[in-house]
Amino acid sequence: MATSRRAFQSLYDLSRVPTSRYICRTCRDRLQFNAKQTRGISSTTKATTSSDTDTVPVQSYVEAQTWDGLEHVGHRGHWKDIPAKPQDQFEPWLLKDDTATPDRTNLLASLYIAVVDCLAYKEIIQQGRKPKSFLVRGLSPIGADAYNAVKIVLSPTGTLSHLEDPTGVLQNPGPPAEDKSVELPLSDIMELLSKARFDFNDPITLSVVKQYSRISSIPIPDPVLNTVMRTNKSLLDFVNLLDTASKPKPQKTADILIAKQLKALRWTAKAEDESQALPDPESKSEVENTKPKRKVPQPLGPNVMVLSRRETPVDKEKEIGRWKVIERELRAKGLPVLGHKNLAPQREGWEQTVNNTS
Known part of the structure; x- marks a missing residue:
């Protein structure tokens, strides 16, 4: 019994267990590093306090009475x-317009x-001239006619390079254009933007994104x-991603x-129209081979019906066509009809209805 009791005490009395004096290399290096760091912090604090006491004498400090x-912050x-x-005036660089719905055509033009x-701003800076009112209120450094006269040139990798100015509009820019209008065809703009790429190592990309947010009044999500x-x-x-992200999502x-069902039905109708326009099976197979493969939206099914609210027994009766008979009998007996208020006769009318039915 004594042996077991002694073993029990040695197992649970941890204060009497002899501790090992061995320390691994990792712990020893960590302790040495912490000791050096604490000594460095204490030395720096002592140096700063001594320098403060040396540079700022106590006699020069005068406590304010009023x-x-x-300087004060805040108000009472x-x-x-x-x-x-x-200092209180603030002019935001982006004003978000929540009322306007984004249009894809306007997004492309913007x-x-x-x-x-x-x-153009980059070109003017390289020439040593100073642009007027640019990047302040979304104004342009060039006139309104320059958008249709210049041409965007891409680098061999597809990134934005510079502007080609055959008419010399950038040499003599007009007043800043607040109402920017582009008369180029939408197909030309789409063809140019489909070939262009962003170079995120070039500062011009950030300038384009910020200017685009100012013009379109749409913040670009990360x-x-x-x-x-x-x-x-x-x-x-x-632009396609931004157009999709800016549209309000259904709740x-x-x-x-x-929306999924309508999209599938429209896709099916479009495919049927295209198949009717190509009666020749060989030409149809050629067109299908040339078209890029795309995920076709599938309908929910012929026996699936989506309702915007919960279906009630009245909806089921209306679907069968029996609700008209039920409503007519309810009105004849003076009973209230579901979904309508105060259709049952009151007071004298109720007594007359009871006498007629009895």
Whole structure:
């Protein structure tokens, strides 16, 4: 019994267990590093305190007795009554317009304008001239006619390079254009943007993105830029991603399913129209081989019905066509009809209805 009791005490009485004096190399290096770091911090604090005491004598400090001449932050509840100061004025660089719905055509034109603005700004800076009112309120360093006169030149890798100015519009720019309009065909703009790429190592890319946000009044989400950077997408794909991200997403699952069903039905109808336009099976097979493979949206099924609200027994009766008979009998007997208020006769009308039915 004594042996077992002694073993029990040795197992659970950890304070009497002899500790090992061996320390591994990692722990020893870590302890030495922490000791050096603490000594360095203590020495720096001592040096700073000694330097402060040497540079700032105690006799030169005078405690303030009033608020005169001291800077203050905040107010005491009457900020609107205090006259505005120049430091209080703030002009945001981006004003988001929540009421306007983004249009893909406007997004394409805005991106073309932003690219021309930034490349023109780069050209003017390289010539040693100072542009007027650019990157302040979204104004352009060139006139409104320059957008249709210049041409964007791409590098061999497809990134934005410079502007080609055959008419010399950039040499004598007009007043800054607030109402920017592009008369180029949309197909030409799409063809140019489909070949162009962003170079995220070039500062001109950030300028284009900021100017594009100012013109379109749409903040560009980080996931969109991340997708463009990782997959090296073109500027046209960038606009498509931004158009998809800027549209409001449906809040209900029924709206998502209805949109999916409509998309599948439209795709099926379009495919049937194209098949009818090509009666020759050989030409049809050739067209199918030349077209890029795309994921075809599939309908939910012939026996699937999506409703925007919960289906009630009244909806089932209406689907069968029996609800008209039920409603007519309810009205004849003076009973309330579901979904309608105060259709049952009141007081004298109720008594007359009871007498007629009895």
